[in-house]
Amino acid sequence: MRILVIGRGGREHAIVWALKRSEKVKHIFCAPGNAGTALLAENVDIGEMEFDRLVQFAQDNAVDLVVVGPDDPLAAGIVDAFEAAGVPVYGPRKNAAEIEGSKIFMKNLLRKYGIPTAKYETFTDYESALAYLRSQPVPIVIKADGLAAGKGVTVCFTAEEAERALRETMVEKSFGAAGDKVVIEEYLEGQEMSILSFVDGETVRPMVPAQDHKPVFDGDKGPNTGGMGTYSPLPHIPQSVIDDAIENIIKPTARAMVAEGRPFRGVLFAGLMVTKDGPKTIEFNARFGDPETQVVLPRLKTDLVDIILASINGRLHDIDISWSDEAAVCVVLASEGYPGAYAKGLPIEGLEQTGDVLVFHAGTARSDGKVVTSGGRVLGVVGLGADIAQARERAYAAAERIRFQGKHFRTDIAMKALQAQTVKG
Ligand code: AMP
Ligand code: GLY
Numbered sequence: 001m002r003i004l005v006i007g008r009g010g011r012e013h014a015i016v017w018a019l020k021r022s023e024k025v026k027h028i029f030c031a032p033g034n035a036g037t038a039l040l041a042e043n044v045d046i047g048e049m050e051f052d053r054l055v056q057f058a059q060d061n062a063v064d065l066v067v068v069g070p071d072d073p074l075a076a077g078i079v080d081a082f083e084a085a086g087v088p089v090y091g092p093r094k095n096a097a098e099i100e101g102s103k104i105f106m107k108n109l110l111r112k113y114g115i116p117t118a119k120y121e122t123f124t125d126y127e128s129a130l131a132y133l134r135s136q137p138v139p140i141v142i143k144a145d146g147l148a149a150g151k152g153v154t155v156c157f158t159a160e161e162a163e164r165a166l167r168e169t170m171v172e173k174s175f176g177a178a179g180d181k182v183v184i185e186e187y188l189e190g191q192e193m194s195i196l197s198f199v200d201g202e203t204v205r206p207m208v209p210a211q212d213h214k215p216v217f218d219g220d221k222g223p224n225t226g227g228m229g230t231y232s233p234l235p236h237i238p239q240s241v242i243d244d245a246i247e248n249i250i251k252p253t254a255r256a257m258v259a260e261g262r263p264f265r266g267v268l269f270a271g272l273m274v275t276k277d278g279p280k281t282i283e284f285n286a287r288f289g290d291p292e293t294q295v296v297l298p299r300l301k302t303d304l305v306d307i308i309l310a311s312i313n314g315r316l317h318d319i320d321i322s323w324s325d326e327a328a329v330c331v332v333l334a335s336e337g338y339p340g341a342y343a344k345g346l347p348i349e350g351l352e353q354t355g356d357v358l359v360f361h362a363g364t365a366r367s368d369g370k371v372v373t374s375g376g377r378v379l380g381v382v383g384l385g386a387d388i389a390q391a392r393e394r395a396y397a398a399a400e401r402i403r404f405q406g407k408h409f410r411t412d413i414a415m416k417a418l419q420a421q422t423v424k425g
Pocket of ligand 2: 212226227285288289290291292
């Protein structure tokens with residue numbers, strides 16, 4: 001098979017890596033890709049949002065399957081565009097991707113179907129939003145409605161912080177048009193957990209769970225990022241809690257999407273908070289997570305191509321999916337200044353792979369034969385091991401070996417698993 005993967009991040013490098021393990025795969029293209037995907041695939045210089053050029057490329061190059069990584073093209077209908085051209089494509093259509101593209105759509109769906117989530121109100125008008133905000137206790141959470149590269153959410157611990165966040169989102173438009181509408185939502189306390197599932201209409205096949213670390217600094221300090229590190233499994237979260245989330249949140253959501261005439265086909269990613277009242281939904285994404293994918297796909301034993309083809313053909317229920325017991329820890333190496341402004345083009349040294357470690361590239365490019373930084377999140381260093389402690393040691397040893405000017409990473413990825421008491425179900 002000839003496969004075209006769309007995207008340029010660590011997630012896409014991990015997807016390419018997983019597809020490449022399949023004997024069915026002859027050639028992979030990645031558009032536009034990065035310096036890491038170039039090691040396994042042929043990078044194609046077409047952007048994620050250039051649908052006409054991507055479709056044309058797939059047709060001209062006898063592509064048998066397209067796999068879409070990022071949220072923006074999914075929300076804009078890239079799957080519909082490939083389907084209209086008769087090119088097999090894996091991902092949700094535009095009307096199903098709205099579960100991520102609009103937080104208001106998602107919250108209203110969960111409310112309508114009685115699926116556990118934080119209490120909330122939505123606003124299009126700043127004055128009413130402010131009046132409501134002043135009537136609520138802190139902590140409280142302010143969310144821009146639309147896509148904001150994972151950064152449109154502010155968790156506010158004081159009333160001043162909350163009013164500032166609302167003003168920045170709705171008046172100063174820090175997240176652009178995504179902030180024309182906002183969700184103001186109850187703060188949920190607990191451990192976060194990401195469960196990605198292969199979904200094909202009503203059939204839900206969950207992957208192994210992962211935990212992300214959103215804030216940029218140790219101890220969950222500083223602004224939120226796309227994600228600074230992940231690990232899987234979550235030894236401190238009992239299987240009963242994971243099953244509760246699958247049965248009472250993820251499966252009912254897939255059924256709700258079918259009932260709404262928007263069947264979801266692709267990877268449905270549930271961002272959950274394990275509260276003392278059980279798991280509740282923080283968000284849904286319509287795609288593989290980044291950097292969740294970097295720790296989940298290395299644990300997948302089944303051929304990813306078989307799973308994707310089964311989904312596309314409506315046979316996901318027929319396939320057995322198995323996972324390794326191995327642990328994986330991903331430490332993201334970021335550019336100094338991220339998630340704010342940062343320099344690009346800095347040379348990266350020490351990238352040679354060693355056993356038990358996978359280095360997935362995110363913001364990297366090739367320049368004069370050298371690998372250089374080209375984004376905020378530069379690399380995802382994944383350690384594999386018998387348990388979290390061993391995987392973590394391997395990831396950090398490799399993270400230290402890799403060098404570029406201004407390299408920043410959190411030193412406490414996966415510590416919650418090592419320190420935490422088991423969360424009660
Ligand atoms: P989101 O983009 O919706 O995943 O939100 C980004 C991050 O903000 C989440 O990963 C949580 O850490 C935090 N967050 C979002 N909503 C809530 C909430 N209702 N209560 C507590 N934290 C939240
Ligand atoms: N790591 C969170 C996300 O992919 O949105």
